[in-house]
Amino acid sequence: MSYNGADTATALVAWGNAWLAGHVGLDEAVDAVEKASGPQILGAAPTTADEPPSAALLDEVTLRRGLGDLRVAGMTAFRLALPAPGDPLGLSGPPAFNRAALDAGAAVIVSLPDRALGLVPVEDRRGSSYVGVRWNSQDAAPGLPDVPTLAEADRQLTLAMRDATEALLTVDDVSGIPPEIADALADLRDPGRNDHPLAPGYPQRAHRVAALAGRLAVVVELARRLDAHGLTADQMHRRGDALRLLDGAIRRALVAACNSAFDPVP
Known part of the structure; x- marks a missing residue:
């Protein structure tokens, strides 16, 4: 399996909150997280000689x-951060933690x-065959960051998807959309995919928004690989x-969906 810090962090927040809310047991949650990204450990973040641990x-x-x-120790919730x-996005300090999270693309x-x-999260390679994830821990600011609600993120994602799809269909060269992207765009219209x-x-709205964000992330990744030959x-x-705006909307949607575990049910 290939390492992806955002996917790893998303899995920990989603299954961690499900465990805290009593929907799954600890063993089931850990098994699900490690199934996605391999064996995982927690430890203190590396420090320099003049930094206290x-x-x-x-x-x-x-x-x-x-x-x-x-x-x-009284843990009550997990929150996701997907900065760029x-x-x-999702960070509230201090600067040292923000820098580490930005370098990793997730926290x-x-x-x-x-x-x-x-x-x-950082990729953890040991020897010739062990590949897992190490979670470097450090102090974070307790204040809540400025992130969109699930409803706001849902609307933003829908608008960004429309604009990006139009851009991909009208901007790319005369050879047309590659089949990989065409298939990914078609998947967006399949609400039954689990x-x-x-x-x-x-x-349920969080499940739907997170699923759509995940499919759109595939579109963005594929589109960024396109050869720009023939484009002005x-x-x-x-x-x-269009792709930058869509990427931002995807990250906001995933953060809002993952952090909605304890939102009041309307």
């Missing part, structure tokens, strides 16, 4: 043990009674803008 997790432990310890350059914030703990990244207990500078600019 985080007060959070000083010992390296398995994901199962680490989550159990955090639950005993110029867009610290998880754990809510504790009197503080918050930031977990940043490919959402969330866990049991989430609102204006066409390249329009396509790039």
